[in-house]
Amino acid sequence: MSDERSIGRRAFVVGGLGLVAAGAGAVAVQRGRLDDTADPSVIAHRADGLAALGTAYLASYPGDVDLDGLFDAVPPLAGATSRGDVRAALPAVAEAARRDFADGHVVVVDNWRLARTEARAAALLAGFPA
Amino acid sequence: VAVIDSGSLPPGTTVRADVAIIGSGPAGLTVALGLVDAGIDVVVLESGSDTWTPEGHALGDGDVVGGRFVHGEAELGVADVRMRALGGSSGHWAGMCRPLDPIDLRARAEVDRWGWPIDDDELGSWYRLAQQTCEIGPFGYDAREWYAAFDQEPPLDSDVATTALYRFSPPTRFGERYRPDFEAAERCTVVLHATVVGLVPTPDGGHVERIDVRRPDGEGLTVEAGLVVLATGGIDVPRMLLSSTGADPAGLANRSGLVGIGFMEHPHVRLGRFSVSLDATAPSLRPHKGRGRFAGWSGLPAFHLVDDVLAERGLPSAALTFERPDALPDTTGSAPGDVGAGVEELLEALGAPVTTGVAILRAEQYPLARNRVGLSSRRDALGMPLPEVHWTVDRSGFDELITTVELLADELARAGVARLELSPGPAPLTAADVEIGCHHMGTARMSEDPGTGVVDRDGLCHDVGNLYVAGSAVFPTGGYANPTLTIVALAHRLADTISRRLTGRATASRPSGG
Numbered sequence: 001m002s003d004e005r006s007i008g009r010r011a012f013v014v015g016g017l018g019l020v021a022a023g024a025g026a027v028a029v030q031r032g033r034l035d036d037t038a039d040p041s042v043i044a045h046r047a048d049g050l051a052a053l054g055t056a057y058l059a060s061y062p063g064d065v066d067l068d069g070l071f072d073a074v075p076p077l078a079g080a081t082s083r084g085d086v087r088a089a090l091p092a093v094a095e096a097a098r099r100d101f102a103d104g105h106v107v108v109v110d111n112w113r114l115a116r117t118e119a120r121a122a123a124l125l126a127g128f129p130a
Numbered sequence: 131v132a133v134i135d136s137g138s139l140p141p142g143t144t145v146r147a148d149v150a151i152i153g154s155g156p157a158g159l160t161v162a163l164g165l166v167d168a169g170i171d172v173v174v175l176e177s178g179s180d181t182w183t184p185e186g187h188a189l190g191d192g193d194v195v196g197g198r199f200v201h202g203e204a205e206l207g208v209a210d211v212r213m214r215a216l217g218g219s220s221g222h223w224a225g226m227c228r229p230l231d232p233i234d235l236r237a238r239a240e241v242d243r244w245g246w247p248i249d250d251d252e253l254g255s256w257y258r259l260a261q262q263t264c265e266i267g268p269f270g271y272d273a274r275e276w277y278a279a280f281d282q283e284p285p286l287d288s289d290v291a292t293t294a295l296y297r298f299s300p301p302t303r304f305g306e307r308y309r310p311d312f313e314a315a316e317r318c319t320v321v322l323h324a325t326v327v328g329l330v331p332t333p334d335g336g337h338v339e340r341i342d343v344r345r346p347d348g349e350g351l352t353v354e355a356g357l358v359v360l361a362t363g364g365i366d367v368p369r370m371l372l373s374s375t376g377a378d379p380a381g382l383a384n385r386s387g388l389v390g391i392g393f394m395e396h397p398h399v400r401l402g403r404f405s406v407s408l409d410a411t412a413p414s415l416r417p418h419k420g421r422g423r424f425a426g427w428s429g430l431p432a433f434h435l436v437d438d439v440l441a442e443r444g445l446p447s448a449a450l451t452f453e454r455p456d457a458l459p460d461t462t463g464s465a466p467g468d469v470g471a472g473v474e475e476l477l478e479a480l481g482a483p484v485t486t487g488v489a490i491l492r493a494e495q496y497p498l499a500r501n502r503v504g505l506s507s508r509r510d511a512l513g514m515p516l517p518e519v520h521w522t523v524d525r526s527g528f529d530e531l532i533t534t535v536e537l538l539a540d541e542l543a544r545a546g547v548a549r550l551e552l553s554p555g556p557a558p559l560t561a562a563d564v565e566i567g568c569h570h571m572g573t574a575r576m577s578e579d580p581g582t583g584v585v586d587r588d589g590l591c592h593d594v595g596n597l598y599v600a601g602s603a604v605f606p607t608g609g610y611a612n613p614t615l616t617i618v619a620l621a622h623r624l625a626d627t628i629s630r631r632l633t634g635r636a637t638a639s640r641p642s643g644g
Contacts, residue, residue: 048472049468049469049470049471049472049473049474049475050472050475050476050479051472052468052469052471052472053469053472053473053475053476054472056469087479090476090479090480091479091480093480094480094546097543098543098544098546101540101541101543101544102540102544104540106536106540108552109469110469110470110551110556111402111551111552111553111556111558112402112469112470112473112549112550112551112552113536113539113540113543113549113550113551113552114473114476114543114549115543118476121476122472122476
């Protein structure tokens with residue numbers, strides 16, 4: 001693992017407090033990360049559409065809350081250390097998203113039908129501080 | 131004066147004509163126009179006035195059994211889903227037009243023995259004439275040609291799904307638009323406020339001997355005609371046949387027992403929002419003006435599964451449109467922090483401007499025996515039994531609609547065009563959310579075999595030698611296309627059939643090759 005990626009993951013975990021509070025509460029409590037759903041960071045996350053999408057995705061697909069697994073599942077985002085990095089890398093997710101739709105790797109998030117890869121990308125973004 | 135009120139005829143009057151047409155909607159008036167041009171004496175009987183009235187509305191009452199008639203925000207009664215006035219339901223028509231697709235007219239396992247006895251070639255040229263009657267502009271429903279005028283390719287054209295095209299009538303209000311033609315006609319009389327309360331058959335039931343008519347005050351009139359055309363729509367055609375029991379308690383033209391059976395609507399599924407790439411779809415959002423050959427005429431692209439996929443999966447025809455992007459609170463349609471806003475951000479990050487609106491699926495409903503129009507125990511003010519419409523979309527039918535939506539959603543996403551929200555609310559859609567199109571089909575179905583339908587390929591009742599049915603009641607299957615263009619095409623064809631029967635000549639408007 002590169003230093004850059006290590007830093008990214010540390011930042012992700014900090015931001016992840018909001019992530020779990022907003023959408024994956026049951027899982028989060030189990031992991032012992034959540035103690036205050038009124039955390040200001042939660043509100044900030046909810047003001048961000050992509051983050052809300054990512055949060056809602058993890059609430060619906062809690063099996064993906066394994067952060068290492070998420071980074072591994074979305075290779076274009078491997079070096080991301082901030083939301084800006086994730087956004088900048090999103091165009092690289094497009095092709096994977098098309099393949100997902102062709103291969104049936106589709107998720108439904110709050111009734112939106114999305115590619116699994118793009119939903120995972122949103123989940124990763126949600127993990128970084130706003 | 132060729133448009134008169136029944137009140138101007140003394141009680142007990144007998145009106146005689148070569149052809150009596152019951153109903154003045156797009157079907158009845160189109161047949162009448164063709165026969166007038168052919169020099170045939172015609173009387174048109176319209177129950178309503180020259181415009182909507184509460185009295186006419188009340189005569190259209192009835193009961194819905196099983197499901198609900200929901201359209202948009204409103205739950206409708208039977209009287210609300212059609213209009214009893216000169217011009218019929220064209221008075222509240224939205225004008226959306228498209229011919230049936232060839233697959234709709236082909237025999238398919240899913241519709242069993244209830245397919246069309248005529249094919250695309252036989253109907254094709256009559257569609258061109260209907261296009262003129264409905265004032266839709268140059269004939270053309272090829273999405274590729276439509277998009278070429280915008281220097282674009284259709285946004286979806288794969289081996290799973292492709293792009294079709296709706297066109298729009300102004301819409302033509304048939305009563306208002308064609309009334310001058312009837313007022314100028316010397317051999318046609320249109321009688322308003324003339325409600326038919328019974329078709330009186332010969333003792334063997336093989337012919338209609340006379341038509342019993344009531345004025346609003348209850349006074350009776352009689353119409354005698356060599357040929358009768360019943361053009362009262364998919365609910366009132368079976369109502370009239372089932373309540374005309376002079377020769378058979380099962381009703382007129384009902385030896386097959388199929389009058390009213392296999393009633394079909396066009397299920398509408400109002401999905402949630404869509405987010406689309408504007409670069410890919412600018413001419414695909416809501417009806418818009420065409421270019422080139424179609425300049426000045428409106429169209430709306432629609433997305434549907436290709437025939438092979440429909441056949442392989444046994445799915446009904448259906449088409450998805452992007453509509454009403456302006457119906458949402460703002461152009462983005464999503465509040466900050468909403469998942470929909472996230473989808474917009476996602477698509478924007480992929481490089482294209484995005485807009486959001488509402489997506490609607492319009493679908494075929496297979497003919498099922500349990501969906502039917504029968505008679506209620508209630509009667510209207512003139513003593514006629516009211517119709518009882520048994521209609522549901524069952525779990526299996528609903529699942530087919532959702533499968534179609536999911537396949538189309540995935541193809542649109544794969545093509546980089548759109549993402550779809552599958553429900554407008556927080557909960558997934560259920561069969562109870564399915565809406566109607568106010569289209570009533572299949573209740574006097576056309577068939578080659580008298581045992582599997584009510585009318586033959588010409589619209590003539592199998593059992594009654596002088597009674598024709600016009601309109602969507604004769605549709606054996608309904609496709610997804612709004613029915614008016616096909617209704618008018620078949621009506622032109624029927625006028626030609628009757629003209630040839632009575633005069634030996636085709637109608638003047640018969641298209642070459644038709």
